[in-house]
Amino acid sequence: MILKATQLHKSYLQPGKPDLPVLTGTDFSLDAGETVAITGPSGSGKSTLLALLAGLDRPNNGTICIDGNDITKLDEENLTTFRGKNIGIIFQQFHLMPHLSAAENISLPLEIHKSEKVKQKVEDILQKTGLTDRKDHLPRQLSGGECQRVAIARALVIEPNILLADEPTGNLDAATATIITELLFQLVEEIGMTMVVVTHNPTLTRRCKRSVTLSQGKLV
Numbered sequence: 001m002i003l004k005a006t007q008l009h010k011s012y013l014q015p016g017k018p019d020l021p022v023l024t025g026t027d028f029s030l031d032a033g034e035t036v037a038i039t040g041p042s043g044s045g046k047s048t049l050l051a052l053l054a055g056l057d058r059p060n061n062g063t064i065c066i067d068g069n070d071i072t073k074l075d076e077e078n079l080t081t082f083r084g085k086n087i088g089i090i091f092q093q094f095h096l097m098p099h100l101s102a103a104e105n106i107s108l109p110l111e112i113h114k115s116e117k118v119k120q121k122v123e124d125i126l127q128k129t130g131l132t133d134r135k136d137h138l139p140r141q142l143s144g145g146e147c148q149r150v151a152i153a154r155a156l157v158i159e160p161n162i163l164l165a166d167e168p169t170g171n172l173d174a175a176t177a178t179i180i181t182e183l184l185f186q187l188v189e190e191i192g193m194t195m196v197v198v199t200h201n202p203t204l205t206r207r208c209k210r211s212v213t214l215s216q217g218k219l220v
Contacts, residue, residue: 002161002194003030003053008062010048022048023059024217030162035188035195037205040214046198047166049214053196054164055083067161084113088155088193090184092167094147096139096154102126102146103135106154115158125153128187145176149183156187163188165197169204181207 005028011019022045030036038046051057053064055071064071066086071079096105103122110118126132129149139147148168155163168184169177185207188195197204205211212219 001029002032003028003064003066005029005053005064006062008049008052008064009060010045010052010057011060021217023052026062026214026218028053028212028219030194030196032161032194033192034210035185035197035208037208037211038196038198038214038219039200039205039211042200044214045217046214049219050164050166050196050198053162054087054089055079056089081113084109085158086161088158088160088163090148090151090155090163090165090168092170094139094151094171096147096150098139101136101138102131102142102150102153105139105150106157109154109158113158121157125157128190129153129183143176144172145180148172148176148180152180152184152187156191156193159191161194163193163195165195165199167199167201168197169199169201177201178203 005026008023008026010023011021014020026049038049040046052059059072069082071082074082097108103126106125107118107122110121126135129152131146131149131153134142134146142150169180172180181204197208199205
């Protein structure tokens with residue numbers, strides 16, 4: 001088991017009102033090499049859960065163990081280091097640096113964590129994602145599908161133990177979404193990666209080995 005989350009509780013402050021509960025005792029486990037889709041209605045807390053698993057947010061209560069490390073007990077510096085080496089994240093909104101080229105966006109996590117063979121790793125993932133001819137283009141010069149390819153390449157270039165994807169096709173038209181879905185699963189299978197994907201896309205859900213639904217603050 002590569003990930004085990006136990007009794008996760010998360011609520012948010014509301015000025016002048018009671019706290020808003022989002023997760024109310026969620027348990028979740030993940031085996032190495034598994035692909036899992038998290039589904040559920042909008043506002044059910046899917047993105048919140050993914051942010052907790054990524055260490056981008058902290059639960060009010062509960063534990064999240066990744067590869068034997070309880071990330072809820074790490075301070076910010078160690079958590080950032082751990083995430084940078086072990087967790088790849090794909091955002092729906094891409095979150096690319098607008099002033100950096102495709103290649104520079106992809107190399108950013110490698111540069112931050114002082115990885116070796118940065119140029120070779122970037123060239124390899126550019127080729128795998130079909131972006132070699134677009135490597136010097138800025139995000140504003142790329143299509144939505146190409147921006148998502150860059151986001152995928154940036155997440156995969158660190159060769160993470162776990163890949164977390166939040167609505168990776170949510171901002172794309174149907175035809176582009178299909179292409180990106182095929183690319184994503186092809187790369188995950190090639191690398192032998194473990195992936196959790198939050199999605200409303202039934203095609204993405206069916207491609208995963210397992211799916212769970214978030215309802216009333218818990219996974220079912």
